[in-house]
Amino acid sequence: MQELITKAIPTGVHVITVRSRDKINGMAAAWTTQVSFDPAMIAVAIAPARYTHDLIKESGYFCVNTLPVEAEDIARHFGFRTGRKTDKFNGVSYTSALNGSPVLDSACIYLECKVVHAYEIGDHTLFIGSVVDSGELKKDATPLIFRWESFFGKKSK
Numbered sequence: 001m002q003e004l005i006t007k008a009i010p011t012g013v014h015v016i017t018v019r020s021r022d023k024i025n026g027m028a029a030a031w032t033t034q035v036s037f038d039p040a041m042i043a044v045a046i047a048p049a050r051y052t053h054d055l056i057k058e059s060g061y062f063c064v065n066t067l068p069v070e071a072e073d074i075a076r077h078f079g080f081r082t083g084r085k086t087d088k089f090n091g092v093s094y095t096s097a098l099n100g101s102p103v104l105d106s107a108c109i110y111l112e113c114k115v116v117h118a119y120e121i122g123d124h125t126l127f128i129g130s131v132v133d134s135g136e137l138k139k140d141a142t143p144l145i146f147r148w149e150s151f152f153g154k155k156s157k
């Protein structure tokens with residue numbers, strides 16, 4: 001198969017957090033973007049195998065934690081292990097958004113969203129959320145830009 005050039009599409013790096021009753025989790029996500037200005041709405045593409053996917057389905061909420069450039073280690077922490085087997089929040093500082101989603105102290109902004117649409121798109125689910133709570137934790141932060149090679153090496157697609 002031809003080398004995928006979609007890898008070069010610039011995006012940020014976020015941790016999508018979620019709370020469903022007594023369970024919390026978070027995962028790194030690059031496929032996240034604003035899709036409506038008024039009302040403010042956010043789309044996140046999440047593969048059905050992710051534990052975060054199950055919890056978003058259960059709770060109907062997710063929270064985008066946008067990472068600054070100095071928080072690449074946080075992206076790795078949340079992006080290379082599943083919350084099914086480990087508590088990823090152990091040792092990680094966070095507070096809570098209006099509806100209980102974790103807000104990472106290391107994020108520069110957070111956007112808690114209520115799911116208003118969910119579409120199966122290829123091998124991911126596209127959750128569209130309406131922003132119900134938001135905040136800026138770090139003024140004038142430089143956001144971390146996703147580079148495929150930085151996280152997954154040269155050869156993988």
Ligand SMILES: Cc1cc2nc3c(=O)[nH]c(=O)nc-3n(C[C@H](O)[C@H](O)[C@H](O)COP(=O)(O)O)c2cc1C
Pocket residue numbers: 013025026027028029030031032045046047049050051052053075076078079080081082083084124146151
């Ligand atoms: C930088 C980075 C970006 C990622 N972006 C996405 C994404 O947009 N969608 C997705 O489904 N998985 C993405 N992943 C993979 C998940 O973060 C990873 O599978 C995670 O371990 C899932 O955790 P969970 O099972 O606890 O939900 C990304 C991983 C990294 C490191």
